[in-house]
Amino acid sequence: MDLSLTAPPAAPAEHPGDGTPSSAGQQNRMTPGRRIGQAVVYVVLLIASVALLTPFFWMVMSSLKSANEVFSVPINWIPDTFRWHNFVDIWSKSDMVTWIRNTMLLSVVVTFLQLLTGSFAAYGFARIRFPGRDVLFLLYIGTIAVPWQSYMIPQFVMMSKVHLTDTLWAIVLIQAFGAFGVFLMKQFYETIPEELSEAARLDGLSEYAIWRRIMLPLSVPALASLGLITFVTTWNDYLGPLIYLRTPSNWTIQLGLQSFISSLYDANYALMFTGLTISVIPIAVIFLLGQRYFVEGIASSGLKG
Incomplete structure (x- = not known):
C-alpha cells in the first residue's frame, strides 16, 4: 500500500486588480485617512466647479431679465418673469x-x-x-x-x-x-x-x-x-x-x-x-x-x- 502523501494542487495566484474577490477586498479596504483625503478632493473640485459655472449661470439668467432687473440689489438670481423675447429683440x-x-x-x-x-x-x-x-x-x-x-x-x-x-x-x-x-x-x-x-x-x-x-x-x-x-x-x-x-x-x-x-x-x-x-x-x-x-x-x- 502506498502511504505517500500527495500535495494538494496549488491555488492559482491572484493578482491585484484582476477582478478576484481578494483583490476587490484589498481595493475596498481604504484607510480612514485616504477616505478623508478623497472626500476633501471631491469637495474642492465641487467648489471649483460651482465657482467657474456661476458667472455663466448669471449670464444666462440675466439674458432672460428686463434691463432694470440685471443689476438689482439684492441680486435676483432667477428672474421673476422669463423674457424669452429678448432673443428675438x-x-x-x-x-x-x-x-x-x-x-x-x-x-x-x-x-x-x-x-x-x-x-x-x-x-x-x-x-x-x-x-x-x-x-x-x-x-x-x-x-x-x-x-x-x-x-x-x-x-x-x-x-x-x-x-x-x-x-x-x-x-x-x-x-x-x-x-x-x-x-x-x-x-x-x-x-x-x-x-x-x-x-x-x-x-x-x-x-x-x-x-x-x-x-x-x-x-x-x-x-x-x-x-x-x-x-x-x-x-x-x-x-x-x-x-x-x-x-x-x-x-x-x-x-x-x-x-x-x-x-x-x-x-x-x-x-x-x-x-x-x-x-x-x-x-x-x-x-x-x-x-x-x-x-x-x-x-x-x-x-x-
Whole structure:
C-alpha cells in the first residue's frame, strides 16, 4: 500500500486588480485617512466647479431679465418673469447676423491658416535637419514671451502702408502665423517614430508627401487641440478688431455688442447678456464635440502640467 502523501494542487495566484474577490477586498479596504483625503478632493473640485459655472449661470439668467432687473440689489438670481423675447429683440434691433458672420469667417480662416502654417513649419523643425535649425526654433518660440502690445503699433503702421486697415484681411494676416502652434505640433511630431518617415523616403515620397500623407493623418489629436485653441481665441478677440476695424459692416460680435450697448439702446444690459449668451453657444458646441481630441492632443504633445 502506498502511504505517500500527495500535495494538494496549488491555488492559482491572484493578482491585484484582476477582478478576484481578494483583490476587490484589498481595493475596498481604504484607510480612514485616504477616505478623508478623497472626500476633501471631491469637495474642492465641487467648489471649483460651482465657482467657474456661476458667472455663466448669471449670464444666462440675466439674458432672460428686463434691463432694470440685471443689476438689482439684492441680486435676483432667477428672474421673476422669463423674457424669452429678448432673443428675438436682439436679432431685430441689431445687426447680429453681420457680426456673427464676420466673427465666424475670421475664426474659420485664421484657424485653417494656423493649422496649415503651424503643422508645416513644425514638420520642418522636427524632421528636416539644416544648419541653425535649433537656434532658429528657439528664436521663433521665444516670440511667445513677447506681448503683442509691444509691437502692435509697428504692425498697425505696416498694415496701413499696404492699405489693409479697416478690412478683415488685416486680422487674418496678423493671426495666420503663431509660434504656439508650431511648438505644439513639433512636440507631437517628435512622438511619431522616425522609422515611418525613413520608410516613406525609401518608397520615393517627397517631404511634402510625407507631411501630407503620413504626418497629418497621425496628428489629428494635436490638430484638433490647436484648432480649438485658435478658434476660441479668434472668436473672443476684442483688441485686434477694435484697432483695425472701423466700418460697422466689418465689426465682429465683440465690437458689435459693445457699440450696441454704449450708443444705441442706452445700456440695455439685458440685451447685452442675451447677445453674450448667443456668442457663447458656438464655442460650447465646438468644445463639447472636440473635447476628447483636445485632451488627447495636449497630453501627447508634452504640455501636461
